[in-house]
Amino acid sequence: MKNRFEGKVVVVTGAAQGIGRGVALGIAAEGGRVLLVDRAEFVTDVAAEAQGGEAVGFVADLETYEGARAMLAHAEATFGGIDILINGVGGAIRMRPYAEFEPEQIDAEIRRPLMPTLYACHAALPYLLKRGGGTIVNVSSNATRGIRRVPYSAAKGGVNALTIALAMEYAPHNIRVVASAPGGTSAPPRRVPRNALGDSAQEKVWMNEAVQQVTDSTFFKRYGTLDEQVAPILFLASDDASYITGAVLPVAGGDNG
Known part of the structure; x- marks a missing residue:
């Protein structure tokens, strides 16, 4: 096992479950000092599972700017700064044809996948600038081309655009910005x-239609595993990817979104 994150302070959002959890534990295993952030209180239990580096859990609602600001302040108070931010918050809430979304549901689908990343990037920049550089990895999605989740697709398109524009703007400050698109x-x-x-019977039907489309669109005709998503994110966050910025890496079995 490489110790690619030895001496690095890494903040991972959405770290209580799924891909974010795997990323946070993977970074700790490679010697990183990790702040695991989620609004689910059991994120502290996940931090206690970490082996290798130092891991601390922190509860924050990252759909608010105050949550993002508190997260970064806690990282500095705990570890003395930050080197890497990995934005893992942001999944689709509902699956349905676009015409079936209510206006407030559209707003919610945009807010959860986009705003935590926008807020966290903004809140992290002063800390990265103080450090003399660093890395931001945004977890986007290949769902920019997909059915039954148009607002979510639009939000993840925003994450991709943010990644590219922010990378261009802050490259002179030695800050890399990249994205994985699972x-x-x-x-x-x-x-x-x-x-x-909860999902109604009709929503479950629409969900199954989306799952079928996602599966059929891959060359491998299967879903990826958590390990297959975690490994590329760890690569992008590490110095192994030091000459990669402004890139969105599809990790979707050939379906590039």
């Missing part, structure tokens, strides 16, 4: 459901 990923059942209200 496709469908097999994962254990979520401890916190994506849709707190």
Whole structure:
């Protein structure tokens, strides 16, 4: 195992479950000092599972700017600064034809996948500038081309644009900004459901249609594994990718979104 993150301070959002959890534990295993951030309180339990480096859990609502600001302040207070930010917050809440979305549902689908990344990038920049450089990895999605989640697709398109524009603007300050764009990923059942209200029978039908489209669009005709999503993110965050910036890496079995 490489120790690619030895001596690095890394903030990972959405770290309580799924891809974010795997990334945070992977960074700790490679010697990183990690702040695991999520609004789910069991993120502290996940931090306790980490082996190798130092890991601390922090509870924050990253759909608010105050949450992002508190997260970065805590990272500096705990570890003395930040070298790498990995933005993992932001999944689709509902799957349905676009005409079936209510206006407030459209707003929610844009807010969750886009605003935590926008806020966290902005809040992190002063700390990275103080450090003399660093890396931001945004977890986007190949769902910029997909059915039953148009608002989510638009939000992830925004993450891609943010990644490219921010990389161009801050390259003179030695800050890299990159993104991973996962496709469908097999994962254990979520401890916190994506849709707190639950899915109706019709919504389950629409969800299955989206799953079928995602599967059929890959060359491998299968979902990826968590490990297959975590490894590229760790690469992008590490110095192994030191000459890569402004790039969005599709990790979706050939479906580039």
